Amino acid sequence: xxxxxxxxxxxxxxxxxxxxxxxxxxxxxxxxxxxxxxxxxxxxxxxxxxxxxxxxxxxxxxxxxxxxxxxxxxxxxxxxxxxxxxxxxxxxxxxxxxxxxxxxxxxxxxxxxxxxxxxxxxxxxxxxxxxxxxxxxxxxxxxxxxxxxxxxxxxxxxxxxxxxxxxxxxxxxxxxxxxxxxxxxxxxxxxxxxxxxxxxxxxxxxxxxxxxxxxxxxxxxxxxxxxxxxxxxxxxxxxxxxxxxxxxxxxxxxxxxxxxxxxxxxxxxxxxxxxxxxxxxxxxxxxxxxxxxxxxxxxxxx
Amino acid sequence: xxxxxxxxxxxxxxxxxxxxxxxxxxxxxxxxxxxxxxxxxxxxxxxxxxxxxxxxxxxxxxxxxxxxxxxxxxxxxxxxxxxxxxxxxxxxxxxxxxxxxxxxxxxxxxxxxxxxxxxxxxxxxxxxxxxxxxxxxxxxxxxxxxxxxxxxxxxxxxxxxxxxxxxxxxxxxxxxxxxxxxxxxxxxxxxxxxxxxxxxxxxxxxxxxxxxxxxxxxxxxxxxxxxxxxxxxxxxxxxxxxxxxxxxxxxxxxxxxxxxxxxxxxxxxxxxxxxxxxxxxxxxxxxxxxxxxxxxxxxxxxxxxxxxxxxxxxxxxxxxxxxxxxxxxxxxxxxxxxxxxxxxxxxxxxxxxxxxxxxxxxxxxxxxxxxxxxxxxxxxxxxx
Numbered sequence: 001x002x003x004x005x006x007x008x009x010x011x012x013x014x015x016x017x018x019x020x021x022x023x024x025x026x027x028x029x030x031x032x033x034x035x036x037x038x039x040x041x042x043x044x045x046x047x048x049x050x051x052x053x054x055x056x057x058x059x060x061x062x063x064x065x066x067x068x069x070x071x072x073x074x075x076x077x078x079x080x081x082x083x084x085x086x087x088x089x090x091x092x093x094x095x096x097x098x099x100x101x102x103x104x105x106x107x108x109x110x111x112x113x114x115x116x117x118x119x120x121x122x123x124x125x126x127x128x129x130x131x132x133x134x135x136x137x138x139x140x141x142x143x144x145x146x147x148x149x150x151x152x153x154x155x156x157x158x159x160x161x162x163x164x165x166x167x168x169x170x171x172x173x174x175x176x177x178x179x180x181x182x183x184x185x186x187x188x189x190x191x192x193x194x195x196x197x198x199x200x201x202x203x204x205x206x207x208x209x210x211x212x213x214x215x216x217x218x219x220x221x222x223x224x225x226x227x228x229x230x231x232x233x234x235x236x237x238x239x240x241x242x243x244x245x246x247x248x249x250x251x252x253x254x255x256x257x258x259x260x261x262x263x264x265x266x267x268x269x270x271x272x273x274x275x276x277x278x279x280x281x282x283x284x285x286x287x288x289x290x291x292x293x294x295x296x297x298x299x300x301x302x
Numbered sequence: 303x304x305x306x307x308x309x310x311x312x313x314x315x316x317x318x319x320x321x322x323x324x325x326x327x328x329x330x331x332x333x334x335x336x337x338x339x340x341x342x343x344x345x346x347x348x349x350x351x352x353x354x355x356x357x358x359x360x361x362x363x364x365x366x367x368x369x370x371x372x373x374x375x376x377x378x379x380x381x382x383x384x385x386x387x388x389x390x391x392x393x394x395x396x397x398x399x400x401x402x403x404x405x406x407x408x409x410x411x412x413x414x415x416x417x418x419x420x421x422x423x424x425x426x427x428x429x430x431x432x433x434x435x436x437x438x439x440x441x442x443x444x445x446x447x448x449x450x451x452x453x454x455x456x457x458x459x460x461x462x463x464x465x466x467x468x469x470x471x472x473x474x475x476x477x478x479x480x481x482x483x484x485x486x487x488x489x490x491x492x493x494x495x496x497x498x499x500x501x502x503x504x505x506x507x508x509x510x511x512x513x514x515x516x517x518x519x520x521x522x523x524x525x526x527x528x529x530x531x532x533x534x535x536x537x538x539x540x541x542x543x544x545x546x547x548x549x550x551x552x553x554x555x556x557x558x559x560x561x562x563x564x565x566x567x568x569x570x571x572x573x574x575x576x577x578x579x580x581x582x583x584x585x586x587x588x589x590x591x592x593x594x595x596x597x598x599x600x601x602x603x604x605x606x607x608x609x610x611x612x613x614x615x616x617x618x619x620x621x622x623x624x625x626x627x628x629x630x631x632x633x634x635x636x637x638x639x640x641x642x643x644x645x646x647x648x649x650x651x652x653x654x655x656x657x658x659x660x661x662x663x664x665x666x667x668x669x670x671x672x673x674x675x676x677x678x679x680x681x682x683x684x685x686x
Contacts, residue, residue: 076365
């Protein structure tokens with residue numbers, strides 16, 4: 001199936017993102033996929049700055065800025081209100097960062113997902129609190145540098161497995177996506193749009209200042225995250241049917257890590273540990289996909 | 303139609319008659335029977351509304367902020383710790399100029415755990431930009447909810463309707479339930495000036511620089527100032543239609559009174575009984591019930607208390623390091639007046655300790671017998 005990237009634009013240029021940021025690209029693609037009948041919730045995040053200050057907005061769809069912890073329950077409120085007005089057609093989207101999703105917003109997200117409230121939640125994950133100046137979140141990878149995990153006191157815990165958490169809520173759809181794979185992302189959004197209930201997309205989006213990469217390297221580095229199996233592209237239906245949506249080349253993680261200043265301090269031994277972790281997580285994912293295959297679902301989603 | 307209803311059931315009837323469209327709430331004692339009754343109304347089709355059963359009060363307030371900005375009349379109810387957890391969102395609701403109505407059942411804050419009445423929870427939210435209305439009985443609770451939607455939808459500020467834990471929430475009284483069509487006439491469908499709208503995409507509550515922020519806050523204050531007159535008008539209109547009015551303050555037997563006691567909530571009812579008895583004994587004591595706490599109705603209060611030599615204020619709350627909060631507000635109301643009463647600030651009944659007629663009488667006698675208060679905070683009923 002060929003996926004076109006729709007020509008319609010719902011995000012104007014002239015927004016306030018740092019140059020080379022993955023996030024506005026992600027939102028632009030998301031709105032192309034979801035179309036004009038979309039309302040968007042934006043909690044405190046880089047995006048609350050990117051879309052512009054009052055009285056401006058870079059968005060051509062209605063948007064509402066909400067408090068940090070409230071992306072999911074705000075989406076629930078909009079959905080309930082639209083339903084009361086007989087509008088079952090408009091897609092409600094929450095666009096939150098990793099801090100707003102993995103950390104401060106996880107309670108509201110878990111509540112809404114357990115109720116299976118009807119909206120699409122997109123977590124634009126740049127792996128730290130970038131809007132406040134690169135502080136670690138629970139989405140920050142093992143041994144990554146941030147301003148609150150400086151060299152000498154690095155993050156020694158793995159990134160929280162948000163996909164497993166969402167799968168544990170048995171929501172109809174959860175998927176990973178990456179700004180470097182727009183067609184995969186758009187296909188997932190379109191699939192999500194046609195479903196009902198809580199739909200969750202975990203979008204990896206590099207932050208050039210936070211990852212210590214050049215502003216023209218975001219897409220290259222994002223692609224390496226996928227190709228090294230650090231960030232596999234897959235989807236989960238109803239919390240149990242796992243499907244890989246892109247077969248990565250499986251190149252060594254060093255090639256991903258070496259591109260980024262935030263991993264500059266890593267020793268060969270630490271690189272090897274990270275490789276082991278990535279391999280173990282990949283094998284676990286493959287087992288989950290094979291479990292789905294045994295139940296008659298194709299391993300590589302179409 | 304007359305029914306015997308607890309304060310919490312009166313709340314539910316008020317919400318049902320106001321045709322609320324979105325409810326979002328989390329259970330907390332002593333608010334719980336409100337959400338139970340509303341769930342039943344929704345399940346049985348007596349109220350056509352979406353009820354979001356959220357996982358916290360913070361999410362309850364956040365979700366009705368969102369439903370309100372999408373154009374639906376929205377409601378929540380809470381108490382104590384729940385209200386404290388909402389604090390961030392209370393600022394958001396008021397700053398967003400949304401006409402929400404929330405019921406708060408006054409309950410003490412922990413620690414230690416205390417489920418009984420105390421005004422500390424609602425008064426801690428004084429500066430969030432919410433209108434606050436304190437009720438004395440269950441009929442007033444029901445009527446005030448209907449009035450509150452009308453006031454909120456005129457001034458675009460949210461309203462907290464406050465009732466005492468147990469003394470109202472779980473105590474039953476005979477209540478006149480207004481006729482549904484009559485309420486529809488009084489409170490038409492909610493048609494907001496602005497709402498999230500696909501035809502006119504707009505951004506709500508975005509980044510606001512110093513160039514704009516102050517004007518938004520100035521307008522909130524103007525909204526508060528306007529609320530005093532709007533609330534009076536709405537109450538009069540309610541009175542014409544339903545035969546009951548409350549006022550934003552209510553003086554009781556203040557004419558020729560030597561001293562006036564200022565009360566709020568259920569302490570008012572008990573005080574009425576005490577004062578009636580004292581008048582029989584020739585002791586001239588008046589009562590001023592303050593229903594509206596925010597905006598603080600300074601002119602109306604001055605109108606009643608001007609010329610009164612001594613005023614006793616009963617506070618079922620304390621601002622640590624200063625004193626009872628109603629007393630502070632009364633003092634500041636008069637501070638620039640040449641002629642001002644001596645204010646006796648009584649703190650009593652914290653954490654649900656009974657405020658009996660005897661306790662109130664003691665406060666009245668302290669006010670009568672002294673030319674000025676011996677201390678800034680006059681504790682009544684303190685043990686040991």
